[in-house]
Structure formats: C-alpha cells, structure tokens
Amino acid sequence: MSRPPLPPFNEQTxxxxxxxxxxxxxxxxxxKVALAYSVDTRWRNRAELLNGRAEVKAFLTRKWNRELDYRLIKExxxxxxxxxxxxYAYEYHDDSSHWFRAYGNENWEFGEDGxxxxxxxxxxxxxxxxxxxKFHWPLGRRPDDHPALSHFGF
Structure with a gap:
C-alpha cells in the first residue's frame, strides 16, 4: 500500500x-485516518506515546468522541x-458546550510508501x-475558499 504524494517532497507535494x-x-x-500511518507508526501526542496503527485508531476514536464539532486547519x-x-489550529466543544481552540506543531517522518x-x-x-x-464551515472538509491558518494570525 502506498499513500501519495511520496517522498522526497517538494513544496507542491x-x-x-x-x-x-x-x-x-x-x-x-x-x-480512515489511521490508514495514513504505517502499521508500526510511533507518535508523541502531548504526554501520550502511541505505537502502531491500532493505537492511533483507538486514540482518534477517543479524541473525536469528546472533541465535538471538530474543525482543523493545518499549514x-x-x-x-x-x-x-x-x-495548525482546531476548534471543538465538549459535551457541556464549552468551546476550545488548540494550537500546535507537528513533525512528520514518512516511509518511501508515503x-x-x-x-x-x-x-x-x-x-x-x-x-x-473562527472555523464555521459545515462539518467535513474545509472549503477551498475558506481562509487558511495565516489569515487568522494564529
């Protein structure tokens, strides 16, 4: 299984x-999201260390069960x-309707298969x-004409 675009990356890819x-x-x-990660992927997410695609899938399931109406922009x-x-930045609310905005940085490393x-x-x-x-599009993919992250000064 490969996941294009493949490394080495240029600006466009x-x-x-x-x-x-x-x-x-x-x-x-x-x-679906877990399929973008290698079977033996390694993650550090805040204080949590994950090993393998199965742990990533379980993590994401927990995340989106508590982070409701989640919308994300990456740059x-x-x-x-x-x-x-x-x-990146993302917005969500909890089950008590309290809203949050998270800001973060990620470093990614890919195999030859992408x-x-x-x-x-x-x-x-x-x-x-x-x-x-700030993120008001309908749930799902951010529309192409929606402002990107830098637009908001985050």
Whole structure:
C-alpha cells in the first residue's frame, strides 16, 4: 500500500500532503485516518506515546468522541526529504458546550510508501467563547475558499 504524494517532497507535494492530512482529520473517521500511518507508526501526542496503527485508531476514536464539532486547519511550516513540519489550529466543544481552540506543531517522518511512520506533536489549548470561533464551515472538509491558518494570525 502506498499513500501519495511520496517522498522526497517538494513544496507542491508537501503542501498537498498537509492538505490531505487536514482533510482526513476533518472527516473525523478514525479508521480512515489511521490508514495514513504505517502499521508500526510511533507518535508523541502531548504526554501520550502511541505505537502502531491500532493505537492511533483507538486514540482518534477517543479524541473525536469528546472533541465535538471538530474543525482543523493545518499549514506547511517547512519540509526536507521525507520530513514535513506543520503548524495548525482546531476548534471543538465538549459535551457541556464549552468551546476550545488548540494550537500546535507537528513533525512528520514518512516511509518511501508515503505512510507516516513518526509524528511528534506539541499542543496548547485555551477555552474560547462560542462567539470567538473562527472555523464555521459545515462539518467535513474545509472549503477551498475558506481562509487558511495565516489569515487568522494564529
């Protein structure tokens, strides 16, 4: 199984890989999203260490069961060879209707097959008022004409 675009990345293919990742996460489908990662992928997500696609799928299932109406924007920061760095922001609410915005950075490493074999993630989040939300598209893929992350100054 391969997951184009494949490394080594150029600017165009790195941007495409980032958008494909954003689209996948905005689907909130753990089984589909987990397929972008190698069977033996390694993750660091905040204080949680994950090993393997099955743990990633379980993590994403837990995440999207508690982070409701999740909407994410990712942006390429830099790339080289088989590595990509991104920054991102996402918004969600909990089951008590409290809204949050999270900001983060990720470092990705891909195998020759285009599957992500390592993900190192740092995230900060803050409560926001519903009126302060910026991501208002219908659930699912961010529309192409919706402002990107830099537009918001995040």
């Amino acid at each position: 790195a941007i495409e890989k980032v958008r494909l990742a954003e689209d996948g996460w905005d689907s909130r489908d753990p089984a 390429l920061w830099t790339f080289a060879g088989n590595r990509i760095a991104v920054r 599957l992500m074999r390592a993900r190192h993630c740092s995230i900060n989040e803050q409560p926001i008022a519903e009126a302060d939300r």
